[in-house]
Amino acid sequence: MRLIGSLTSPYARKVRIVLAEKKLDYELVLDDPWAASPQVAQHNPLGKVPCLILDENDAIFDSRVIVEYLDALSPVGRLIPPPGRERVEVKRWEATADGIMDAATNMVFESRRPAEQQSAGNIQRQKDKIIAALRFLDDLLGDQPYCSGVNLCLADIAVGAALGYLDFRNPDLNWRPNHPNLTRLIEKLASRPSFSSTRPPSPDAH
Known part of the structure; x- marks a missing residue:
């Protein structure tokens, strides 16, 4: 592949x-x-x-x-549950995380337009989406060790990728202080080889 x-x-x-x-x-x-x-x-x-x-x-x-x-x-380390309520929950986590990434990338693209063509209103709309989604996910996570119970699944991977992208492209959002549960999760995920080996190279890269 x-x-x-x-x-x-x-x-x-x-x-x-x-x-x-x-x-x-x-x-x-x-x-x-x-x-x-x-x-x-x-x-x-x-x-x-x-x-x-x-x-x-x-x-x-x-x-x-x-x-x-x-x-x-591969049956190794199944990340998505079989069809049913648990699978829907995992996919909801993924959809919300992807929505954060969508909004964050839209903010990046808007900020790269010539200054006179940028829409402050659009940037704020995307920021509001991110803030609302982070609040939702932080509350949903609560004190659970992982997004969907006690084991790593696709929900954690999607959320980890989204939070990592905010750190990479939108550090000014400073999301950690208001979201302690997500902060705890990302710190745990960061120690996994799958996360540490896939970090983006530098904020200046495209």
Whole structure:
């Protein structure tokens, strides 16, 4: 398998963490989806990363679909529960975490526009979404060791990727003081090899 992605994409990082936790072999193909002719556009009509290329050259996208496929590929360290209420809860965690990443990336893109074209209102809307989602997740986590009980699952990986992206691209949000439960979670996750080995290289990278 080949994974087309960027070292700074939180969605690609989510997939890379799943690959590491599942102990699956793959080749990482670095690509810039904002380049004039990105590689990923040959496989994903939306031109977005991550994109998983199977050995038979079939392509799977986006990150939520990819992690579903990867979790079913190997019985090692199952990350998504079987169909039922518990699975819905895990997917709700993932959807909320992905929403944080969506809002954070929108803030980044808006801030990169020429100053006279930037919308302060749009930036504030995205910030409000992030703040509301963090409050929701912090309350939902409570004093649980992990998002869905006592074991690591996809919910933790998605939330960890989202929080890591906030630290990377939106440090001014300073989310930790008001969210002690999420702070405790991210500190625990940071010690796992799957998280430490997938940290983005530097805030100046694209």
